[in-house]
Amino acid sequence: MSGVYNIMNLRRGCVFEENPREGTPLMQVKAHLPVSESFGFVSALRQATSGQAFPQCVFDHWDDLPGNAMEAGKLQDLILATRKRKSLKVEMPVLTDYNDKL
DSSP states (O other): OHHHHHHHHHTTOEEEEEEEOTTSSOEEEEEEOOGGGOTTHHHHHHHHTTTOOOOOOOOOOOOOOOSOTTSSSHHHHHHHHHHHHTTOOSSOOOGGGTSOOO
16 A cells, blocks of 8 residues: 555645455555646556556546746646647747737
């Protein structure tokens, strides 16, 4: 279980339910994980648990990111990394980019 919690903490995950499977030594863990952190999650979890974890990922809900995206910091770094992954301009857009030129 420590491998599961380590990976979830590294990837901004939040475990909200833990249930033992009756009659087996298995544990069912339910957690929320941001989609941006889910890339490579399965292989990282398998590596951290020596192949003993069997993840199943499904979309659950939308949630707001805390903080101001225009201020330098962790949130802005996340946004810039997402823009880079999507092959967009790797800088914060300015309002004039979206103003009507007419």
